[in-house]
Amino acid sequence: MKPLTPSAANICAVAVEHFADHGYDASSLNEIAVMAGMRKASLYAHFSSKDALFERVFKIALGHEQQYVAACFEEEGGRAGVPGQLHVECLIGRYEASAHLRFLLRTAYFPPADIRAVITLGFEAYLAQIRQYFQRATRDRYTWPAAHPEQLEVFCDAYLGIVDSLHVELIYAAPQTYVKRLAALLRVFSDSLSMLEGASRD
Amino acid sequence: MKPLTPSAANICAVAVEHFADHGYDASSLNEIAVMAGMRKASLYAHFSSKDALFERVFKIALGHEQQYVAACFEEEGGRAGVPGQLHVECLIGRYEASAHLRFLLRTAYFPPADIRAVITLGFEAYLAQIRQYFQRATRDRYTWPAAHPEQLEVFCDAYLGIVDSLHVELIYAAPQTYVKRLAALLRVFSDSLSMLEGASRD
Amino acid sequence: MKPLTPSAANICAVAVEHFADHGYDASSLNEIAVMAGMRKASLYAHFSSKDALFERVFKIALGHEQQYVAACFEEEGGRAGVPGQLHVECLIGRYEASAHLRFLLRTAYFPPADIRAVITLGFEAYLAQIRQYFQRATRDRYTWPAAHPEQLEVFCDAYLGIVDSLHVELIYAAPQTYVKRLAALLRVFSDSLSMLEGASRD
Amino acid sequence: MKPLTPSAANICAVAVEHFADHGYDASSLNEIAVMAGMRKASLYAHFSSKDALFERVFKIALGHEQQYVAACFEEEGGRAGVPGQLHVECLIGRYEASAHLRFLLRTAYFPPADIRAVITLGFEAYLAQIRQYFQRATRDRYTWPAAHPEQLEVFCDAYLGIVDSLHVELIYAAPQTYVKRLAALLRVFSDSLSMLEGASRD
DNA sequence: TATGAATGAGTTTTCATTCAT
């Protein structure tokens, strides 16, 4: 994938906001072009079609958010709380700050039919990455995963489930609802984790 | 709200599929009309605009799914498992069978800007209803909610979180992923519930 | 021309207002029907087409206004002022009160292409009638017309010109503008008449 | 107001004819486009909407006719006849030659509801200009206006009334009717003027 | 690289009219 020229990068920056707000179908290249300081026809000097622009934006958004998730888990290190807690706690701030994340979620859930395959692959990679980070963190924190890899699997799934739940909460709920939801899910999650740990210590 | 004539009902039946598959923006009244066996101009004898049709379909879908959820919780009665378990276990089958549910979720997450308010209110009612059913079932099953209403709140939130998580899973994941996710979430959820029950029995 | 049933008369009463306000092209049979307390399709039980309704309304309006003009000149009798003065003084009140007059003028000036001929004939009859009333009143009032029929012609033309001027003033000007215009035109008209009378008395 | 590109000017030239002949409502952008040698979608590269095109055409027409009126009065200079006589004598030729004038009158009398304000303002300016030219010419020709400004007012009003009368005559009458009307109105007008002049000379 | 102009295909919507009931 060729690197973007400054102009093309600017277009992408505008487009990600537009796509995040309106979705693929309700976004108009004309509006994106004007917001990027040029005319519709000029977009075609940078991207060969609406689909191509969208796909490119998707890849950029994906890259951004993957980096962000990586940073989150790295920063977490040995902090208190359950593994992956920092990540889910940061999600709401990230969602508000990052059009990339807003775009990513909207697109992942309802991708334009023509490029569904690319989108799905990309988003699965994103989730797989989160899963892996969580897995690693859990292995680092507890002793039982070595003996009970099938339990680790379960908690990975549950963690991803919680992440999904929070994602969708971000999309349609008010922030205070999000906070309650996060607390409740973390509570049951950590309860369950602590049961396992308690059992394995005996 | 006036009852639908057979023709109008047929249009709605076609439209709910179309909207569920393509979303508001990518749906064309022309296609809906043809699939309903008429020309697009004839739609306007039944609905005054695309928005009006969409809103009507939304209300129908909402009604259907509220009835379905009610039936789920009623049927559950004193069965084994955590409260609300039947509902979440049925979700995947329901999603595949019911265009209304597919439509409802898609619309709730990314409503057309012009009728966002109606959609949001409707979907919140849907979730509130689920919450209430869960609450009642939990009160019936356990003794602690009377003494610890704040704990009940937490579990209500967690349950809704799980429901949301499964909703989004339905939207973009493969069925086997859904099954794993459901199992994992139910596991942590029932773990946490059982801790609370255990504590309150002592 | 068959007499109208009560329903048909009601439709015409509604239609004349609508046509007067919006013109032929911007008037919709649907709106007219609803305002007449029925559905669009029912109109066709009374009139065979939009054109037919329009034409019928035109004839009614024409009849009304011809009667009104007749009454005006009759009432004038031997009053002070120039011949036809009562008529032009009443015009503004009539315009405000009578949708038929508003309709008549709008239609006469810009008739729908398909029925231009009928409209033109009708309106010319209306003006010819006014001319005749003025002619008769002038002959009754003064002695010179007998000796100078060609002068009578000129004043007939001038009177009709004034009437046209006031018509158009009604259409687009404010009432106070109308009043000034009327006064000014009557002034030059009566000046000219009085010159002629003075000369013929010598 | 940005100057028109050649293409846009061509569209306006076509549109003014079309609007003059059919009025706003009965004019179709499709027809205008085809007559301008393009497809209707291409119109939107030049004008943002039917209203915008119409308004632009109106401003052009207004400008043209204002220039024409100015030229008429200028050319008149010290010619024989009453002030403003050249203008009213030229009206019929102008009407036949200039789609702009035909458009202007039609639009002024029955403006499309959405842009009534703009139209009204513009046409009032047009009439005010005529009035002013007449006023100046009258002041230049006669001595009495200085002493009797209120009389000047009256004759301005009467002159505008005659202009209006002739306008409407152009719209719906045959040329020979116009000629008779013009002669008659000029006759009473100049009679009245001469009375005043005679009186002021004594 | 940028753009003005053009366009085919498509959108939602309105309209007058028809017809079986």
Add this chain to the structure above:
DNA sequence: TATGAATGAAAACTCATTCAT
């Protein structure tokens, strides 16, 4: 006499895309 339903035609307008410059 009235109407619900249907429809072909047309309206204004939008869109992604192309192309010569």
